Amino acid sequence: MLGEIALYTFVIIILTGVWLTLFFRPSMGEVVYDGSYVPLKGIPMSEAYASTLDISFDIRGGLLIRQIHHWSAIVFVAAMLTHMMRVFFTGAFRKPREINWVFGALLLFLGMFDGFMGYSLPDDLLSGTGIRFMEGAILAMPIVGTYLQFFFFGGQFPGVLIVPRLFTVHILLIPGIMVGLLAAHLILVFYHKHTQFAGPGRTNENVVGMPLLPVYTAKAGGFFFLVFGVISAMAAIATVNPIWAYGPYRPDQVSTDAQPDWYMGFSEGLVRVMPGWEISVWGGHTLNLGVFIPLIIFPTVLVGLWGYPFIEAWITGDRGEHHMADRPRNHPVRTAYGAAWMGLYLVLLAGGGNDLLATHFHLSINAITYFVRAGFFAVPIIIFVVTKRWCLGLQRRDKEKVLHGRETGVINRLHHGEYIEVHAPLPQGRLYTLTAHEQPEPVVLAPEVDENGVVRKAGLFTRARAKLSRGFYGEGSQIAKPTAEEHQEIASGHGHH
Ligand code: HEM
Ligand code: HEM
Numbered sequence: 261m262l263g264e265i266a267l268y269t270f271v272i273i274i275l276t277g278v279w280l281t282l283f284f285r286p287s288m289g290e291v292v293y294d295g296s297y298v299p300l301k302g303i304p305m306s307e308a309y310a311s312t313l314d315i316s317f318d319i320r321g322g323l324l325i326r327q328i329h330h331w332s333a334i335v336f337v338a339a340m341l342t343h344m345m346r347v348f349f350t351g352a353f354r355k356p357r358e359i360n361w362v363f364g365a366l367l368l369f370l371g372m373f374d375g376f377m378g379y380s381l382p383d384d385l386l387s388g389t390g391i392r393f394m395e396g397a398i399l400a401m402p403i404v405g406t407y408l409q410f411f412f413f414g415g416q417f418p419g420v421l422i423v424p425r426l427f428t429v430h431i432l433l434i435p436g437i438m439v440g441l442l443a444a445h446l447i448l449v450f451y452h453k454h455t456q457f458a459g460p461g462r463t464n465e466n467v468v469g470m471p472l473l474p475v476y477t478a479k480a481g482g483f484f485f486l487v488f489g490v491i492s493a494m495a496a497i498a499t500v501n502p503i504w505a506y507g508p509y510r511p512d513q514v515s516t517d518a519q520p521d522w523y524m525g526f527s528e529g530l531v532r533v534m535p536g537w538e539i540s541v542w543g544g545h546t547l548n549l550g551v552f553i554p555l556i557i558f559p560t561v562l563v564g565l566w567g568y569p570f571i572e573a574w575i576t577g578d579r580g581e582h583h584m585a586d587r588p589r590n591h592p593v594r595t596a597y598g599a600a601w602m603g604l605y606l607v608l609l610a611g612g613g614n615d616l617l618a619t620h621f622h623l624s625i626n627a628i629t630y631f632v633r634a635g636f637f638a639v640p641i642i643i644f645v646v647t648k649r650w651c652l653g654l655q656r657r658d659k660e661k662v663l664h665g666r667e668t669g670v671i672n673r674l675h676h677g678e679y680i681e682v683h684a685p686l687p688q689g690r691l692y693t694l695t696a697h698e699q700p701e702p703v704v705l706a707p708e709v710d711e712n713g714v715v716r717k718a719g720l721f722t723r724a725r726a727k728l729s730r731g732f733y734g735e736g737s738q739i740a741k742p743t744a745e746e747h748q749e750i751a752s753g754h755g756h757h
Contacts, residue, residue, distance in 0.1 A: 262343035263449075264480060268487040269336035270371075270442070276329040277431060283319055285311040286427035288383065288420040297504050305383075305508035308423045312382035312503055327495035333375045334500070335491060337523040340368045348568075348598050351586035352455045355579065358569040360448045363441050365566045370438050372523050377430040379501060379521060383423055386501075388509025389518045391422060393528070400551035418511060455585040458696035460689045464583045517616055522609070529611030530554035533632045565601075575728045577703040589658070590697045592651035593732045599647040600640035607635040648737070655739040658694045661686060662742050663750050685751065695741050703729040 287307040293300045295310065297317050315322035344364060347353055353361035380387045380394075395417050399405045414421040453467045462468050470476045506515055520528050537549040564571075572594065573579065588595040610617060611632035618625040665683035673679050686694070705718050705726045718726070731737060 261483075262339055262346055264483060265339035265487055266336060266343055267442070267446075268484045269332040269339055269491065270438070271484070272332040272488055272491060273329060273336060274435065276325050276332070277435070279325050280315065280329060281431055283311060283315050283322065284308070284381070284427075286381065286424045288418070288423050300504065300507070303508065306423065308381060308383040309503070309508045312384070316504060324492075324495055327498075327500050328492055330379070330500045331495045331498075332491050333378060334521060334523075337368075337371055337375060337521075340364075340371055341523070344368060345598065345602070349586075349588040349595055350455065350457075351582065351591060351594065353569040354582040355569075355573065356581055357448070357452055357455075358573075360445055360452070361569050362566055363445045363448070365562075367438060367441050367445065369562060370434050370441075374430055374434040374438070375521055376524055377426045377434070380426055381423060381430060382501075382503050383509050384503035385506040385509050385513060385515045386503070386518055388418065388511070389514050390520060391418065392511070393531075397531075397551055397555055400548040400555060402545075402547055402552070418509070453583070455583055457585045457587070457693075459693050462584070464581070467583075517619075519613060519616065525612035526605050526608035527554070527558055527612070529608035529613075529632065530557055532614055533608075533611040533629050533636070572732075575703075575725060576700060576732055577725075577729065578700060584696070586697065589651040589654040590738070592648045592655075593737055595651050596644045596647035600644040603639045603643040604636070607632055607639050610635075652737075652739055655741075659739060659742050662691055662694050663747060691747075697741070699738055699741060700733050702726070702733045 285307045289307045290304055291307050291310050293303050293305055293310050293313065295301075295313055295318050297313055300313065312326070315326050317323070347357075347361065347364070376390065376394075380391050395409060395413065398408050398412065401408065409417075412422065412425070413419045450472075454469065456462050456468060459468075470479075507513075519525070531551060531554045534550050534554050537553075539547050539549060541547050586594075610628070614625050614628045614632070617623060617628055665685040668682045668684050670682040671679055672682060703726050705723065706716065708717055709715050
C-alpha cells in the first residue's frame, strides 16, 4: 500500500508538473510586476517569480495545480520513507530483493533532491535562501568547491543561470532517470512477487493472494483516485509555500522562520547544530569544517542505507533466498537499528527547526541546539537499547502464548479457595504463525589450530564479523522459540494452570 501511494503521488506530480511547465518561465531576467497581487505591484523581480505569481493569481486553477504539485511532492517523499521502513522492518530487502532495495534507495535520494530543486524554482526569498545554503555547501568542499560553484552558477551568486539550469534538471533529467528506475523497480516486484507474512499454507515457495488481473488492478485503480482526491482536497484547503508572502529573492535579505520542506530538514539540522569550526591549511586556505563535516555525514548515512542488505548478509552469513516477511520483533537488532536511525532523523529534524521550536514553545534556541548536539549521539543509543529489549519482551510474550495459551480474563475460584486464571489454547493456525520464523545461529570462528596442528588465525575482519554476528543472533539477542516437545508437554496437562 505504501509503495502504491508513492507510485500514485509520483504520477500526480508528473501530470501537474507538465501543466506547470506551460505557464512557468524559467528565467532570471528582470521584470517589473504588474499582475493582480496588489502588494507586489511595481516591484522588480525575476520572470520566474513573476510567472509563479501569475500561476497563483491570474491563471484559472493555477494555484490549485501548484499546490497539488507541492502537496503531492511532500506526500511522495513521506510515502517513500514509510514504504522503505516497511521493507526494512519486515526484512523484505533480503535476497533476492537487494537490488530492488538499491533501486528504491536511489529513487528516494533523487525524489528528495528533485523536490529541493522544485521549490528552488520560483526564485522567492525562501527558495533563494535554500539555494544560498546549497552554494555554501558546495563552497565548503576542499579544493574543488570554488570550481564547482563557478560551474553551477557561472560566476557570482546568484547570477542568472541557476534557475534555468535547475529547471532542466528538475523537469527532465531527474524525473527521466526516476521513471527508468521505477519501471525496473516495478518489473522486479512483479518478477519476485510480494513477500508475505507467515501463516498456514504460506511457504517460501508460494505466494498466497489475489491475482493482478482483474481484482487487484481494480482495487489499485480505485486507490489511485482516492489518493488523488485526498491530495486535491489538501491542496484546496491548506496553503503550501505562499511565495507571495515571502517576496522576490534578494541576496541581501533573508526571511525569518526559513524552513526547507520536511524531508530536507535533517540536512539543515546537521548544519545548524554543528559548531562553526574553521581552520586554515596550506598557506592560508580555509577549510570550513562547520559545513564540510555535515556534508560528509550526509552521504555516509546514505551509503549505510543503500548498503544495509549487503552488510546484514555479510554479518549474518545468510546467503539464502527469503520470501517470508519477518515480524520486526523476531529480529531485535535489525529493528533496533532501524528505530535508532529514525530517532537520529527526528533529532536532526528538530535541529533544523530550532528557530520554530524556540518561538513556538518559548525555549532558548541555544538550549535546543545543545540538546540536539547531545541527542545526536545519545538518542540513537537509547532508542537502540530500548527497542531491542522491547522486541525481546514481545518474543517472550509470544512464547508464553504458545505454551500457555491466551489469557481469557476468566478467573475461577477452586473449592479450596485458590484463584486461577483460565487460559485458552491458541488455534492451530495461530500457533503456526507464532513459531514459523527461523532462528539463525551466529557465525562461529573456525578453531585457531586445525586438526593437523596448523595455526590459522582469523583475520581482523573475520573476527569482527563473528562478533557482530553474535550481536545479531547470539545469546541475549533472541529468545529461543518453544519446541514442539515443550508445547506437547505443557498442552498435555503437566503444566496445567
Ligand atoms: C518512487 C518511489 C517508489 C515506488 C513508486 C515504489 C513502489 C513499490 C511498489 C508498488 C511495491 C510493491 C508493493 C509494496 O510493497 O508496496 C514495491 C516493493 C518494494 N520496494 Fe518500492 N517503491 C519506491 C521506493 C522504494 C524505496 C525508497 C525502497 C527502499 C529503499 C523500496 C524498496 C522496495 C522493495 C525491497 C520492495 C519489495 C518488497 C516486497 O516484496 O515485500 N522502494 N515498491
Ligand atoms: C519527483 C518529482 C518531482 C518533485 C518531488 C517535484 C516537486 C516540486 C516542488 C516542491 C515545486 C515547488 C512548487 C511551488 O510551491 O511553487 C516544484 C515546482 C515545479 N515543478 Fe516539480 N516536482 C517533480 C517533478 C516535476 C516534473 C516531472 C515536472 C514537469 C514535467 C515538474 C514541473 C515543475 C515546474 C514547472 C515547477 C515550477 C512552478 C512552481 O513553482 O509552481 N516537476 N516541483
